[in-house]
């Protein structure tokens with residue numbers, strides 16, 4: 001091909017990570033089940049020798065995700081989203097301070113506090129939608145700051161499960177002004193919705209378990225950086241800590257990512273339509289989705305994302321009991337944790353003791369899938385009516 005125009009993400013998900021084209025060669029990469037490689041003597045950089053350090057079945061997915069995030073380097077595939085988050089947090093220098101959104105994924109917040117308890121790192125928890133407060137916390141002149149800047153800013157946008165939207169470019173600028181690294185958990189938006197590296201972030205992490213793999217059949221994670229030293233540090237972390245992906249899981253993630261653009265397009269459209277209808281439902285006290293014109297995150301999401309994601313926050317009338325009754329009353333929606341699968345699912349987040357106390361007890365997180373939107377609506381509507389007692 002002559003100097004081609006850059007491929008669009010909807011094409012990258014399909015075309016990246018394919019084997020070289022050879023007559024009678026396969027169009028998909030093989031799964032190589034081998035813990036070790038024939039090897040003797042010095043090992044040149046990049047040569048395979050042991051499958052904890054590197055294995056070829058990771059590469060097609062790593063290249064595809066690297067291309068999707070617009071990264072100079074392939075992604076670093078890890079055994080779970082939390083393994084990727086641990087790798088990114090390992091970049092925090094000893095005794096350094098990390099600023100974390102209070103409604104980031106609850107296990108991320110717990111991990112940061114655990115790090116603080118074990119290593120003397122410091123954690124400042126912020127409302128990531130409150131740009132002024134985050135900037136003050138990063139500089140160290142927030143309410144409990146001592147004037148010394150943070151070493152890392154953790155960003156999740158939209159947040160899980162509160163769906164707050166951060167002003168990513170403004171936060172990146174403030175963090176870089178004081179020399180802090182910026183890590184972004186891009187699980188909710190997916191690289192189709194936003195590319196944090198292009199917005200200036202130093203590190204991006206994903207729970208590949210969710211949209212990227214997309215079928216609720218694997219647990220995997222990935223970390224990316226454009227910076228050669230940070231990319232090398234993430235790879236080194238993986239080799240030293242050993243939280244690696246199995247070849248079969250890596251292959252399933254590649255198989256899943258092929259339809260990412262189609263799945264996200266459909267689930268986002270479903271989510272926006274359901275949000276619009278839920279906002280008018282007599283059984284609903286509050287619905288959050290950045291697509292809604294009066295949602296606090298709407299303007300920012302419209303400016304910095306493509307689409308508004310496929311997660312909804314819903315609080316039914318009637319509190320916790322109504323929320324639990326709704327989860328019990330659905331027939332098509334699956335009562336389950338996790339998100340980003342082709343199937344629609346929902347859960348009350350505070351059923352988990354680790355979930356942050358400022359998340360309302362009656363908040364349901366809905367992961368909207370790719371089913372027919374009318375079927376999803378009918379089931380939600382009957383469950384809402386049954387759970388809240390509203391009629392008409």
Ligand SMILES: *Cc1c(COP(=O)(O)O)cnc(C)c1O
Pocket residue numbers: 080081082083105156160185187188206207208209210219220221
């Ligand atoms: C699920 C999730 C994680 C954790 O990923 P695992 O693959 O479950 O380890 C991290 N961040 C976000 C936003 C998530 O939704």
